[in-house]
Amino acid sequence: MYAEEDYLMLSGIQHFAFCKRQWAMIHIEQQWAENYRTTAGEIMHKKAHDESAFEKRGNLLTVRGLRISSRSLGLSGQCDVVEFHQDENGIDLFGYEGKWNIVPVEYKRGTVKENNADELQLCAQAVCLEEMFQMDIPEGFLYYGENRRRHQVEFTSELRSEVERTADKMHEMFRRGHTPGAKPSKQCKSCSLENLCLPKLQKSGDVRKYIEKNIYGGE
Numbered sequence: 001m002y003a004e005e006d007y008l009m010l011s012g013i014q015h016f017a018f019c020k021r022q023w024a025m026i027h028i029e030q031q032w033a034e035n036y037r038t039t040a041g042e043i044m045h046k047k048a049h050d051e052s053a054f055e056k057r058g059n060l061l062t063v064r065g066l067r068i069s070s071r072s073l074g075l076s077g078q079c080d081v082v083e084f085h086q087d088e089n090g091i092d093l094f095g096y097e098g099k100w101n102i103v104p105v106e107y108k109r110g111t112v113k114e115n116n117a118d119e120l121q122l123c124a125q126a127v128c129l130e131e132m133f134q135m136d137i138p139e140g141f142l143y144y145g146e147n148r149r150r151h152q153v154e155f156t157s158e159l160r161s162e163v164e165r166t167a168d169k170m171h172e173m174f175r176r177g178h179t180p181g182a183k184p185s186k187q188c189k190s191c192s193l194e195n196l197c198l199p200k201l202q203k204s205g206d207v208r209k210y211i212e213k214n215i216y217g218g219e
């Protein structure tokens, strides 16, 4: 269990899954750079949060911008949308009749990614909601702006274990204040921190080795 003062930003789990160096630059070094992707993503999340916070239509209650946290993961953040579906197997909700099930929905600008960064973020949100509402949440949805479709995500034991391991690694790296070196890959092209990270420069090795090799002809 983590103390509240040690909580890290839940949304950082997607940065960590994308590139550990990117996460460390944003969350440890507090560096940030906007590019088209981050700006468009920001606008989309703002739209999701701007609509009225509570909306009830029949058997569906929609809550936007709900603040969440988990002591077991040591993460806190905000959900884009949490849906409460009336269901006899659900839980009591103060101020509302009947029983309710919980389904988190996260909005993403682009389309389904090659890695599982979005699934990890959504599953971490579900773990927070499970701790807060003391109930099991078996699934959630990722809504991608590019195809305007919802993708169902099942919170399997494998995905949950990966969330736990990732959160632990984030805390360990944060405690050490460690920013890993760059590992240039094709994903650097879509990284908002490419101009700050300079991955190609890091790949070229250190200055001493460069001078030894190119000026003195050493190994």
Ligand code: SF4
Pocket (backbone or CB within 6 Å): 018, 019, 020, 021, 022, 181, 182, 183, 184, 185, 187, 188, 191, 192, 193, 194, 197, 198, 199
């Ligand atoms: S430019 Fe590449 S190595 Fe550097 S932070 Fe971004 S993804 Fe990671």
